[in-house]
Amino acid sequence: MSQIPPSDDGIVVSAPGKVILHGEHAVVYGKRALAASLNLRTFLRITSNSSHQVSLRLPDIGVSVTWSLGELQETFTLPFCDPMNPVPPSADLLAQVKKFAGIESDTVNTKQLAVVTFLYLFLSISATHKNIPSLTIEVASNLPTGAGLGSSAAFSTCLASSLLQHRRLTSVALQVDKSNTATWSDKDIKLINQWAFIGEKVIHGNPSGIDNSVSTYGGALNFQAGNITPIDRVPQLRILLLNTKVPRSTKFMVAGVKDRYNKYPEIIGPVLDSIEGISQCCERIFTEMDKGTPTQEHYDTLKDLIDINQNHLRTLGVSHPALERVCHVTQSHGLYSKLTGAGGGGCAFTLVPPGTCEDVIGNIRQELKELGYDCWETTMGGPGVLQHLSLDGTFPIPALFPRN
Numbered sequence: 001m002s003q004i005p006p007s008d009d010g011i012v013v014s015a016p017g018k019v020i021l022h023g024e025h026a027v028v029y030g031k032r033a034l035a036a037s038l039n040l041r042t043f044l045r046i047t048s049n050s051s052h053q054v055s056l057r058l059p060d061i062g063v064s065v066t067w068s069l070g071e072l073q074e075t076f077t078l079p080f081c082d083p084m085n086p087v088p089p090s091a092d093l094l095a096q097v098k099k100f101a102g103i104e105s106d107t108v109n110t111k112q113l114a115v116v117t118f119l120y121l122f123l124s125i126s127a128t129h130k131n132i133p134s135l136t137i138e139v140a141s142n143l144p145t146g147a148g149l150g151s152s153a154a155f156s157t158c159l160a161s162s163l164l165q166h167r168r169l170t171s172v173a174l175q176v177d178k179s180n181t182a183t184w185s186d187k188d189i190k191l192i193n194q195w196a197f198i199g200e201k202v203i204h205g206n207p208s209g210i211d212n213s214v215s216t217y218g219g220a221l222n223f224q225a226g227n228i229t230p231i232d233r234v235p236q237l238r239i240l241l242l243n244t245k246v247p248r249s250t251k252f253m254v255a256g257v258k259d260r261y262n263k264y265p266e267i268i269g270p271v272l273d274s275i276e277g278i279s280q281c282c283e284r285i286f287t288e289m290d291k292g293t294p295t296q297e298h299y300d301t302l303k304d305l306i307d308i309n310q311n312h313l314r315t316l317g318v319s320h321p322a323l324e325r326v327c328h329v330t331q332s333h334g335l336y337s338k339l340t341g342a343g344g345g346g347c348a349f350t351l352v353p354p355g356t357c358e359d360v361i362g363n364i365r366q367e368l369k370e371l372g373y374d375c376w377e378t379t380m381g382g383p384g385v386l387q388h389l390s391l392d393g394t395f396p397i398p399a400l401f402p403r404n
């Protein structure tokens with residue numbers, strides 16, 4: 001997590017990360033999944049400059065790069081596409097952008113893909129035949145990068161919303177109540193989400209679209225094959241998020257599941273179906289909990305679903321010894337955990353049912369801390385992409401954009 005020096009000019013947006021409750025990986029195969037936004041966000045600021053250059057600063061991943069507008073103009077035939085009709089790059093164009101950025105065509109380094117994603121979205125949305133704007137783009141996040149909490153989608157959503165807004169392709173964002181934040185119309189939000197999905201495609205290869213949808217729309221949702229259904233009434237669940245800090249990339253993990261599916265379709269297919277069954281059962285329990293008083297039985301079922309799903313994810317080959325350790329530690333205290341996101345490292349979450357003794361939580365935290373893992377309690381839900389307004393000529397600079 002890095003800090004960016006202040007600036008009173010420009011556009012500032014932010015977008016949240018997410019936690020997938022159930023359905024990761026299966027959702028890539030058109031199965032239903034449940035996810036909710038997190039109170040951890042990525043911030044992006046665009047400022048105009050007069051240097052005839054585009055500067056991209058991504059301190060979280062140690063990237064700072066500047067291109068002259070002339071070299072961009074000379075290299076590419078612009079615009080790439082109609083910014084109101086998002087399309088992914090063709091294989092040829094992707095290869096051209098990678099070559100320009102000095103990145104090997106078959107790179108597995110997803111950090112480098114952040115630069116490619118930026119270039120594709122920037123040159124698609126902001127450039128016209130005659131003009132490329134001279135801009136500085138800075139991104140900073142309080143989400144861990146590459147840990148299963150949707151940092152790639154938050155990054156893509158920030159890029160999409162800010163570039164569209166800068167070019168005035170979205171209407172003026174509307175102030176949320178009397179706050180310093182604003183959001184867009186349904187039509188604009190849809191366009192932002194479409195571009196954020198294209199960003200995810202560049203970073204992942206084959207995303208389902210769930211992460212960018214949660215990051216754009218916020219709240220909790222049920223997602224299946226591109227259909228987004230908000231879940232209005234998710235019970236107030238207490239969850240612990242645990243970051244094993246084992247690095248991994250979603251692109252790699254998704255490709256691994258594909259290989260396993262191709263090799264054993266009659267075995268892996270039913271596992272994916274069963275994961276969808278878990279999502280359906282979980283949503284049913286949420287509805288029951290909302291209609292009446294949540295009972296111990298409801299929480300016991302939620303615990304079972306977490307445990308069964310973790311076993312399925314292990315079968316898909318996306319667990320990791322560090323994630324297994326988390327499950328083992330929490331289970332020894334009677335609480336159940338599962339990995340969240342692509343797995344292979346990164347994060348897990350633990351359900352903390354009401355009535356759980358605080359000593360139990362304290363002991364779990366201590367044991368995981370001794371293993372070198374981060375552990376924090378979080379809330380689910382909260383707003384999707386937002387613009388941060390400069391009501392009095394200065395931005396209410398978020399924590400990551402300090403004034404000194």
Ligand SMILES: Nc1ncnc2c1ncn2[C@@H]1O[C@H](COP(=O)(O)OP(=O)(O)O)[C@@H](O)[C@H]1O
Nearest residue numbers: 110111114141146147148149150151152249250
């Ligand atoms: N704050 C950030 N700054 C720059 N790039 C980011 C940032 N957050 C995410 N990314 C991009 O997203 C990639 C991580 O995406 P991914 O492997 O899907 O993990 P996750 O989405 O679970 O965090 C990074 O390698 C980088 O390309």
Ligand SMILES: C[C@@](O)(CCOP(=O)(O)O)CC(=O)O
Nearest residue numbers: 024025148150207208341342
């Ligand atoms: C594994 C998957 O279901 C979720 C990946 O989430 P994350 O990038 O690990 O936060 C992939 C997808 O849905 O696109």
Ligand SMILES: [Mg+2]
Nearest residue numbers: 150152153250
């Ligand atoms: Mg991701």
